Amino acid sequence: MTWPQWLFELEHDPPPRHPVDGRAALRRLLAVVVVGALVVAVGVLAWHAGRWAAPTLVRWQTDRVDAGSDAPPLPPLPDSPFAR
Template identity: 55%
Template sequence: MAVMGPLWAGDPPPRRPADRWVLLRTWLFGLAAVSLVIAVGFLGWQLARLAAPTVVRRQIDVIDANTEAPPRPHLPASPFER
């Protein structure tokens, strides 16, 4: 009688213990990579939150130093004068 397929006929081949270790190591590496991305994002958010007031103040100072104030409109000497 000739065998026309694998001996396990429908069941997946038996896994070797080394395959499980490779799978576990792959999952742990993926989990570590995702955790690292989340940690870097969180630290960047905290740094940006702390630096924002200084950055905005510096931008306002640079804009004020490099631009001239618009001319003031002509106003009467007294608000009750017509």
């Protein structure tokens, strides 16, 4: 059985580091930075949307929900003996 020649060369000389490895690492780093920036941007937009929607939601709650849960009107009371 014969061994490939490159196997013996690897024992004495490690393979050269190609610039492709550096580019791949840079690409990975940039991808992480972009994802982080997108997460921050979505958070800021959600914060602004919440501030914009809050008055509308409060108005809806007071108009719809609270109006439906008010107590019924009081029955008519008899005339007071102290009325003039």
